[in-house]
Amino acid sequence: MANPFYKRDVLSLKDFKREDLELLFSTTDKLTEMKYRERVSLGEGRILGIMFFEPSTRTRLSFESAMASIGGTSVGFSETKTTSIEKGESFADTVRIVEANSDVVVLRHPMEGSARFASEISLKPIVSGGTGTEEHPTQAMLDLYTIYKEKGRIDGLRICIVGDLKYGRTVYSLIYALSKYDVKVDLVSPPILKIRREATYNLEKIAGKDKSIEITERESLKSVLHEVDVVYVTRIQRERFPDEQEYEKVRGSYYLDAELAGMMKSDAIVMHPLPRLDEIRPDLDATPHARYFKQVQYGRNVRAALLSLILNS
Amino acid sequence: MANPFYKRDVLSLKDFKREDLELLFSTTDKLTEMKYRERVSLGEGRILGIMFFEPSTRTRLSFESAMASIGGTSVGFSETKTTSIEKGESFADTVRIVEANSDVVVLRHPMEGSARFASEISLKPIVSGGTGTEEHPTQAMLDLYTIYKEKGRIDGLRICIVGDLKYGRTVYSLIYALSKYDVKVDLVSPPILKIRREATYNLEKIAGKDKSIEITERESLKSVLHEVDVVYVTRIQRERFPDEQEYEKVRGSYYLDAELAGMMKSDAIVMHPLPRLDEIRPDLDATPHARYFKQVQYGRNVRAALLSLILNS
């Protein structure tokens, strides 16, 4: 099979097929088993350009660790105070500077469309590290890989995604990814944080097959908790609420702790893109349901596999 | 030929001969053709100390990418807020700390003479990454390499340097470099930003041969545009002008766009050390004259070659 990631931009899950994801997962499995010496030969002398216009510990660390684990190096910036952006340089010129010094570039930016715009300017592949409220494709890739490893399969599962579905970019990429599988998805959120219509519009086309994903929107977490195989929790941000009281009400209904976890299937797993605040209480960490730190470990290997596929034909 | 760069400081173009530059260029050509595996053997296990007392995206990225491309690693700082400088440590002690952890050090500093001072303290080679308004030697090296690659030769060319010639340190290194060749140079600037006398004083000595460079100073860009082979544009900073009106007038006469480029020879090239603001308008980017992004790509390879020559006998 030809490698569909070679020299390719990674902007949206919409651009990848189920087979592509499966190649990524099998490559991740292979990489995880490799000896250090073998693994570093995949990226030695190669440069990952880091263009982070928004701070991010997790995503940046994961990409830098991934690149280093295949022998490559990361260069760039993770905040704009010490860059020429302050000298008034255009975004387009900054992209050109970074790509000229890199073999592949990862971009995080607060503006919608910035990754696609960068990809039109750059001769080197652009990987989105999260832009605006649109998508965070590599997060979805690692989320799916975590489900596949921890549940043994993706088809046939019932997956509940709970929290801020309106602004959480992670969720959009995850739905596009899941649409390629035969799954039931429960989207649970307070009314003002319901998923944007764009996520489910034209899902048949995104699925790239006879669509078999089934999506249900709900307001109550407890009503589905006992039936699902995966609970994917996201953070609800105070800033989204016009008044404090409204926020406190929501905060009290959309969280998980050890007690609530007791209502779940014994083999159901809990995931979270992190950082979490109190939507997952610390007492859940010690239960067999917790997988959010495992996700971080998988994430690094999925990104290493992705980078090695982009860099090597 | 012995390698004149081995364990040597790179502080000023005045310290290098034409043959030295030519060795650097041929080494750059060789490096560019190398396979990754071969290339990383030139710097593996070696450390480039980054001492940047002024922010700089381009120069820092270029050095870090260059070092990584030969298998080495960069360590250091690119702003002084998170360093011991704030604890009151002397510049001399900071130099000693960085050099003790490095095989070669690149220094950027706002003060004149800081690189030479550092080189007197340090046992490891110091490469100037731009200090004060004096010089930016590696920028001149990559500028010259760009001309050599894009025009096929340097001797016999007519080169116009336009903009802030008084404070732009890039310009001084470039003139010292060009003085070693048989070229005509037009220096175009508003009267208050004319080149400082030091640049042309004793140029015979710097040239290190029968001086054949011819320098003319002008105020009008349009008057020479049709005759030159290279236009090297630099940024004019608002801060340099006592009043706004004066600045606006200058800004209106010292810029290039696609229309003005139409007056140039068809094979004339436009260069810029970047970042640019509006002294080169975006519509020039798509013309065959634009070389400022190519310059960035060459820059990384020239710096990789320079570092490999400094590190290996």
Add this chain to the structure above:
Amino acid sequence: MANPFYKRDVLSLKDFKREDLELLFSTTDKLTEMKYRERVSLGEGRILGIMFFEPSTRTRLSFESAMASIGGTSVGFSETKTTSIEKGESFADTVRIVEANSDVVVLRHPMEGSARFASEISLKPIVSGGTGTEEHPTQAMLDLYTIYKEKGRIDGLRICIVGDLKYGRTVYSLIYALSKYDVKVDLVSPPILKIRREATYNLEKIAGKDKSIEITERESLKSVLHEVDVVYVTRIQRERFPDEQEYEKVRGSYYLDAELAGMMKSDAIVMHPLPRLDEIRPDLDATPHARYFKQVQYGRNVRAALLSLILNS
């Protein structure tokens, strides 16, 4: 001999025996002699997680350079402004994120006990890079190695430690390290900066042998200067003093310069963990007593040896 550092936390000098330190020193000697190619094989593809909640140029640079010199890579953060800490993430979660992306983690933190807390959470070894006012174990390791290299032995020496003995964490680790040797130690400080009782409490147990270290506390530096083999100077911080006059008085009695050095044995050495302010005057640098910059060079190799012992069985 089995490697007692393999996959082990480095939190306190109390946890290591004299033989452990001697293995570290002989490994440092071996590493220093190695060819680049051989040396990089010790850490290639390995990741050092940098978690610095306090700024530090020296310690961070030393660890990053050490890791790079054995072929590994450092990822992480050295200030908390651009991290998720600002999003309210708990310290425990931050530790879990960093360790999931690393093979070994170095932590610097202003709070007592933070390194031990991190080690209880993390599956990967935690190396303290200095926490609170407790300890700075790798600094003591390099201090001891410097004494061993520069004096040829440690047993039988008389060592004077002068300055802020109350808050200087370096001093505590150094005393625990020295307690494993047969040495005389003079602790010289103004009364309000005397060593905390914890340092000498139970030293027999820490020594792990028939304790033969002899500790004397003094206020006068001059009274012992002519008798000691090593003077270890530390910084006295103005913030520690309730009033300016008191500080000025102390500052005038606890410093070394070339003149005072003239009172020392001809082969006595002067050390300092750096950065220094005026407690060691610049005129001492040129005397044969100065070893504080040599310490920095040794430090990088000791840390490289430590990391390679932690990473390889």
